[in-house]
Amino acid sequence: MPFVNLNEILPAAKANHYGVGAFNVIGEPFICGAITAAEKEASPIIIAFAEVHESYVPLEFVAEMVKYWAQRARVPVALHLDHAKNVDTIIRAIRAGFSSVMYDGSTTPFADNVKITQKVVAIAKPVGVTVEAELGILTGVEEVAEGKRPTEDFYTDPEQAAEFVEKTGCDALAVSIGTAHGMYTWETMLDFNRLQKISELVSVPLVLHGGSGLSSNDFRTAISKGISKVNVFTECALAAGRAVREAVNDNSKSFPDFCQLGQKAIEDLVRSKIRIFGSCGKAV
Ligand SMILES: [Zn+2]
Numbered sequence: 001m002p003f004v005n006l007n008e009i010l011p012a013a014k015a016n017h018y019g020v021g022a023f024n025v026i027g028e029p030f031i032c033g034a035i036t037a038a039e040k041e042a043s044p045i046i047i048a049f050a051e052v053h054e055s056y057v058p059l060e061f062v063a064e065m066v067k068y069w070a071q072r073a074r075v076p077v078a079l080h081l082d083h084a085k086n087v088d089t090i091i092r093a094i095r096a097g098f099s100s101v102m103y104d105g106s107t108t109p110f111a112d113n114v115k116i117t118q119k120v121v122a123i124a125k126p127v128g129v130t131v132e133a134e135l136g137i138l139t140g141v142e143e144v145a146e147g148k149r150p151t152e153d154f155y156t157d158p159e160q161a162a163e164f165v166e167k168t169g170c171d172a173l174a175v176s177i178g179t180a181h182g183m184y185t186w187e188t189m190l191d192f193n194r195l196q197k198i199s200e201l202v203s204v205p206l207v208l209h210g211g212s213g214l215s216s217n218d219f220r221t222a223i224s225k226g227i228s229k230v231n232v233f234t235e236c237a238l239a240a241g242r243a244v245r246e247a248v249n250d251n252s253k254s255f256p257d258f259c260q261l262g263q264k265a266i267e268d269l270v271r272s273k274i275r276i277f278g279s280c281g282k283a284v
Contacts, residue, residue: 003067003099004076006130006172009044010205010228018278019223022046022080022207023270024233026056028065029240029259033266035069035077041271041280044075046100046229050082051089059089063096075283080132082231090120094129102132102174110135110160117168125169132229135164136176138209155194162201172205172229177222179210183234190218192225199226207231212238216276223277230277232270239265 013020023034025047038045047070049062063079070077080100081093090101103120105113117133124131136156156175165173175198178190199206205228211219212234219230240262247253247261274280 001070001073001076003070003079003097004044005078005099005128006046006080006132006205006229009046009076009078010172012282013228013279014205014226016282017224018282019219019227019230020044020046020279021270021273021277022048022082022229022231023236024048024050024053024082024231025062025066026053029263030236030266031062031065031069033263034236034270035073037267037270037274038075038077038283039073041274042075042283043274043279043281044078044283046078046080048080048082048231048233050233051084051086059093059098060096063093063098067097087116087120087123091123094124094127098129100130100132102134104134106134106137106174106176110164114164114167117170121169130171132172132174132207133164133168133170134174135161138174138176139180152191155191156198158194158197158201161198165202165204170204172207173202174207174209177208179208179214181210181234183213183238188214188218190222192221195222195225195227205229211235219276230273232273236266236269239269
């Protein structure tokens with residue numbers, strides 16, 4: 001089927017208290033692994049591609065590959081641009097056929113984040129493309145290693161979140177409640193009270209970034225308190241890397257075998273996440 005956008009997936013997830021995974025892809029093994037997993041679990045799926053990953057592959061090429069699999073899939077597939085900091089990239093993604101985009105103005109001052117998100121919504125909405133925005137800062141694990149562990153100064157302010165969504169008209173909001181990008185080297189302490197407050201004040205579905213390495217309990221609690229979209233990347237990349245490393249000294253195996261092993265590892269990991277998020281059997 002053709003791509004769906006976030007508004008065709010997330011409102012049902014929000015109403016019925018389950019989460020839908022957004023899995024970042026770089027190339028074919030990621031795309032095929034994730035969509036196969038969604039089909040086996042009869043789950044809707046969001047395939048995400050991050051602006052920074054254009055260092056590996058152009059977004060136009062990713063769009064064509066994902067289109068090929070989505071058209072043949074029996075489950076709803078959204079193609080979402082992740083963490084775009086440049087409006088030009090967003091316009092390219094929409095032209096290439098992405099059904100959803102994220103503008104990440106989280107590190108810019110509030111007023112600028114509002115202004116540019118409004119501009120992105122004005123570009124995307126008329127052509128049926130949904131917009132995710134972000135308020136509050138998500139650090140990466142590299143920054144955390146330099147001593148910048150997430151602190152409450154970076155967390156999303158509930159009242160400001162309500163004002164932001166009202167002013168921008170975004171379709172989904174990424175929040176900062178203690179997660180970070182990459183794998184955690186510390187015990188996570190998510191601020192669920194803050195999340196609850198945000199979800200009471202904000203009407204649009206909320207997004208949790210930095211899902212790699214969180215416990216099943218953290219996911220379930222976050223989803224029960226208002227998270228509808230959960231982003232996962234690092235764990236998929238590491239699982240595929242492990243599968244390839246285990247086979248690398250087997251001389252009977254060559255590159256296509258490594259691609260298949262990586263793909264199977266991604267498929268298994270995505271299936272396990274779909275079950276934790278509760279979206280299995282929800283494809284309609
Ligand atoms: Zn993210």
